Amino acid sequence: MAGCNQHTSSQDNEKKKKKNESLEKVSDISSIQRMLEIVKGAKEFNIPTIRASKKLVGYVNRGLQDPSALIFGNEKSQPLNTKFNYPSLSGIYRPKNDDDITLTFRSSNRRANKDEANYISGAYQNFYAKIGKENTRYNHVLEVVVTYTEELANQQAKDADELLAQGVYLGHLHMIPYGLKDIISVPHYKTTWGSTTFKDQVLNTEAWVYKRLKSARVVLVAKLVTGSLAYDDIWFGGRTRNPWNIEEFTTGSSSGHAACTSAGKVPFVIGSKTVGSMTLPATRCGVAALRPTFGSVGRTGVMSLSESLDKLGPVCRSVADCAVVLDAIRGNDPDDLSSRDIPLEDPFSIDITKLTVRYVDDTKMEAQRARGRLIREVRDNFSVDAFIGDAVDWERVCMGNLVGMPVIVGPAGFTNIYDPPCSNCLRKTAMTTGIYAPPHQDHIALALAMAYQSVPDHHKKRHPIDDLGPNDSISIPPKVA
Template sequence: MPIRRLSIKLKVWGDPSGASAGAGAALFGERFDWCSSPAGGPMAPTPAMLLGLLLSVSLHAASASRALLQSSPNTTLTGLVGGTSALSTLLSAVSTAGLADTLAGNGTFTVFAPSNDAFTKDIKSIYCIKDYGFGGKCANASDLLAAQNLGTILLNHVVAGSFPASSLANGTLLKTLGGSVQRVVILPNGTVTVGGAPVVTADVAATNGLAHVMGGVLYRDSQFNVTTVGTYLDTIADLGPQVTSPQSFPEARKALMVQDAQDNVDRFRSYRPIVERPDGGYTYPMPLLFDNTQGNRESYCVPTEQPKWTYPETTNVTRPADNETLAYMSVMELAALIKSKQVTSTELVDLYTARLKEYDNVLEAVVTYTTDLAYQQAALADQLLANGTYLGPLHGIPYGLKDLIAVPPYRTTWGSGAFINQVVPREATVYSKLTAAGAVLVAKLSTGEMATGDEWWGGKTKCPWNIAVGASGSSAGPGAAVAAGMVGFALGTETGGSIIGPAAQNGISGFRPTFGLTSRAYCMALSQTLDKVGPMARTAEDAAVILDVIRGKDGIDTSACNVALQSPFTIDVTNLTVGYLPDTPAAALAIFNETLKMKLVPVAFKNSAPDFSALYEVIRGAEAAAYFDYWMRSGNIENNTAPLQWPVRLRRSRMIPAVEYIQATRVRGVTITEMFAAFSGVDVFLGPATTYTSYGNIVNIPEISIPYAFAPATVPSNYTASTPRKSPQNVGIYGLPYSDSKILAVAMAFQKVNTANRQRPPINLIEPEVLANCSSPYSRCNIPAATVALLSQTGINNPPVQIKTYGMV
């Protein structure tokens, strides 16, 4: 029989007075920051203290009428549970977790112990992490015992402090040692429930606390604060002006809305555990596909894989006398040298690995060297060629990947201190495709933390043209490494400008493809309807070859499809109509007009939305908050390198109502319609490279950023007057969805008459004024030595130490 509620005494975790009931909780799932015990003193339990009561605490006498748990003086909980058949599942869990011999520590704890019946009833509601975090609901007890998060599941039944049944007032919030927050609810019949589970046997005393036997497993997380909701209703006018008027919106109606909000949160909790892990959005995509074609997506996407493009033969290429020139050759030039056996893939790995190590200390672009893998792949490429097999232009070409792209067994850190040793166990599709094409991975390159900016856990990636500034982000490492001749090419990702921005900052050719043209499978997901993967290279021709390899459907990313694109190498650009926006750089426009003699017509935006950045922030924010929901609510978000960036953004994004997300998406649809009205009369259109990144990503159209000139860089006033630092000047070439080939064709034509993309940055020169600002080694001096130590060579046979399996927290 469930126990009956006999008395009420309000007691809130962290507030023994009860005066601030619920006030420490956070709205809509925000994590708790309480750190004091119910007695008000500090509480810093050791691991033994955290599990002591569950594992080896001696019990004192309780009521002799206990049906499930009979107290026995001087008997540990482990021993007592072992002698109680109704708690055998709990005993198995404790033993399997390796906790049975853990000694009890000092302190006072309360344990909510699920019975066998409780486990049987709730087993399929418990989230079991397995297979490197790619888990799901437990199917049976075997799944539970094999779960990597078994210890956390057990800790979610332990609360620091003594909470007898008489103190469990309706609405009490209990922070468990496993990180969850459980809510006490008193049912109308007087039954006390914790986290939705009834207390069946209460107040079994122990030397350092007490236990309650539960009729359910505490698998829910009940962080919610009705007091804050009431305040929220007083201040948010978007609920209607009557809500903030006491005359027209009495307290009774407000109380009803508060209860409705609580009911909604209960609904959230009922389904959220199904998809909340793993973090990073690798799994469980929305079953809704973004369509920027006005309902014509099926006319572009075809069921069969499309033939690869044919490429013009690059002839009359000879190996240069110096390695510096060799390092800056284009992919197509390097391909000609490899195919003609003037250079081997192994020699190129030697070259690019040496350059990565030489310049990374300044540029801070490398997260992980994949040296062992690179030499294995290079040896295979060389052997295949010796045997008469040539895989295409990427055969044997060394490259780098943005560190959002998974390549096991190497870590994928997302640039975040919170995921510094994370290993994702599945290969990203784009990596698999590059490997099949013979490309050779030499390094995982930096991303701004969580795909934002150019600062990451290992430093701030610098621009090779001007190391006084960052490389821009978030594909900072790929941008800097390509510009510095440290890799043959790289892949980046873009959500709101993360390919185009670094490409422009570093003076390279960066291509953002049409949404859905490339798979994002096993690349960190920030936004399901905004993320793209694209090439970053020295030339538009290289970008076209790389895109041809990585494009197409993979059966994993539901947004990716096969598109019958014309080869850009067969397009006659003189037959294209090219639009230009009013703010297109004049010098670049003159080249299109006077040198290339293209058909130019003026175009202009036709937009109803006053601020595309507002749309972008709402859509990206809501989707990112969903993909990192567990990470935020667990509190591990505080381990981020920059606690005032994504931790703040994700909390803010939890406050975006579903209604406003849908409204932003509807305005996005209006913008797409207006886009077709504005640009349907042209094949491509020109504009500044980085001005319209929010717009370009809201409508998910393709763009390439290419340099057309260089200007003197803006440097600090104390720099040497003759500094060689420069600032790339760029132009953007845009097009409607799936006009990717036309954009690449126009860019290739431009680079045949303009060679700004072939200039080399002065990376061998560092002004004395720069060195004076930092001790040796330059630029790493403000990074902790332990962090710098992680930036070591990591071969395929010696993965990084202290690997944290993906999805574990």
């Protein structure tokens, strides 16, 4: 009897222990610190945003009669067509300055043969060897990197190189380095969500988008800064700066991605967007960013801000690179109920002279002439194949997100900053434009943007991070010898 009582007591103690552990976890998740972060974000961002956007959805049934961006199912899912047909690569060369490696090969969008791929492989060897050294140079100023995945990058580069040595070439992104927004989980590395509360969090889950890129032998070199809990550009380590004007901050939660790509530290990154988290930083930093049609890219293993609005997409220096990366990461994610296979035409093969495009000024927009109209009305009003307009107009941003339509943002030039610190200041203000297309027509927006970008060379410009004014207090460490 005594033995039974002891056994029962032991079981009770074990249950109490597990209950306490469970309560501790709940307590950690609901900590005062995190609650304060959420409350601050709600007061400064969420509540004002929702109130300002009320007029867009304030009518019968809240516009949900045809909610394509809110559908959780696969009724629109179809088998994917073949991969995009990339132009051939020619004239590649090794830059004299290793800082320019990612800029030289920024057009990873072109199909290379195995010999050219081997050459690219050799050029990147120095890059991978110094991930934690010289590649940290600009991070001191820009604050774009949370974690360097140095060990993982070297192993992935080695694996990719071994395949090349065996004559196996997996295509356009083979051995190209990239970064991930730090809300995307990678086993054995921190996924901080930009939050003080979760700055030591490790999620041993492979995000779906990471698995897609890993299988293509793309090399992850860094987890990049996100604003705390995916709000704006302030994170637990500071605030991310704009490479084109280090007195400016990047805005938007994909802040580290736009700044890192603009600075030429990686050829591309994967960011996320719920409202303006990709297009706003891309506009500030003068890079290209694609917000794909809702459901195009799976989100398993990614912190959720809004299940019905969250989207993943590429941030690159060129629009063509955005097309290539989209081709690698699109497709149905079986663990994401909103994900589906969305067949797209090849943007590299579209004859843009046969498209009808309308330019929309900053005060009007065909697709939202009546602000209360949503999904069905927007589609009915798309009397053109695409329209060009302001990439950061707030009503346009809200409408595009609610409908789930794709938009590509690209640099359209640079102007001198207002009130420069000195007469010969090199700092610039980036100008961008947005090309919008109907849902499931990402290829149209990409084709038009690529045609536009084939003329100017704004995406090839070098940033003036080293251009310090006489009163600047930001110190930049010298180059590593």
